[in-house]
Amino acid sequence: MKRTDDQYEDIEPETEPLSEQFGTGEGGKIFLAAVGAALGAAAPEMSVPIATGVAALDGLREKVHKQQKRRHGTVLHAASEKTRTSPEDVVRRITENDTYALLAAEALDAAGRTRLDSKVASLGRSLGTLLRDDALVDKESIWIRILSVIESPHVRVLKYFVTGKKLGKGLTHWTPGTEVSVRTVSEGLGLEDAVLPLVQDLLRCGLLMVPGGIDGGNAESVYTPDALNEVLMATQLGAELFERLELAAEES
Template sequence: MGHEANETQAGSAVEAGIKASTGVIVATVGMFNPVAGVALGALKEYVDAPILQLIERERARREERAARALQAGSEEAQRSLDRLVHTIETSPDLLALMSETVQAAMETPLAEKIVALGRCLGRGVRDEATVDAERLRVRGLAAIEAPEVKLLEVLAKETHPTPEGWYQERFPGWRQPEILAELPGFAKVLDAAIARVAAEGIVRDDGLGRVAVSEDDPVEMWVLTDFGSDCLSLLRAVSASGR
């Protein structure tokens, strides 16, 4: 019984430490965010109670997401949360990585993405030579939400066979008609989804310079870049680990 009580107390202490550290970090990052950093006391004069409760729930959700990302970072770096935070405090580059990580984690409901973001932070702490690369990964992951995940999963599949007479057996990339056959609900938003991930270097058009063989033959051939495959693998690794 005594051993179990000690374990419970230790677990509570760790949880309290995570919450305390997260509270400070969220407050700092929140200065740049209208919801995370809002001062409820200043709003009470102008906003109805139900709205205040909604804002408070959102603040709590953001804080919980930040805590999960920091915990994932601590596990990836193989050091306690206190040591993780202390290491981050000593490096402007790590502080920048942490800020971007926490901001992205607070804004997403995707559990896999939160853990993947935290692991980017943890790798940066473990090996500071990778900080720049991890910041780029964090920015790539920040652009990926549920709709973009669906798009990337399609682009990761084997492309469709080409019509008879083509010099290739399969298209070199995904054309919009084939993408929409997989994602029919994207008919009016596919351009936006592609533009979002293309802006982060996650996908590219492999059909540049291609000449259409007919008026209804799309020349675009969308493929995952190496960076895009890397970002998708980070999310898949979390799912595979059951986190």
């Protein structure tokens, strides 16, 4: 008998979010157990130490999962403070709009894996700002993308290119500073050539620029050691990053 198109209904398998499949969810637990069993079979004399190590990794999995949940809560709290509504209302509005949902997913993912604490609340503030004023969606979506890239090493590099003037209440007014060579930053931080990918990220995010022009790099950009001699300067976005992180740290 010929099968008609409506005889069978496509059923999507239930899977954990990708972020939970390895290391934080049940999939991660199964994965770790399978790895431990495979290693133990390959080296029987090491089975006890391996089992102990897997147990420790399982404990680490739980710790990371709790930390991620706490940071997600921080994002939602910061967003609710910005919108002056409850976290529950923030979640409701996010789930009712595809654009908001995608931006929230990006913000929550970045918050869950960052080592820069002030970035977590700043992501929430950006999310709250675009929820409060739909006209700011484009601007704040750019900031969510920037914040998803920036980590502590980027901030330390960028600080060489900005100038801060102390204000009241512990706040600082940040502005682009003078031109600085990449080599100066590299030597100051002791990073050698490792400074180059950080500089490349900052250029692509629009936080640094070549004096007299705009050069955010491109997907094919390849930095060689000669780039250490390049002279760059911060953009207004670069200075604004510090204000955003500072405000987030102040209010969190």
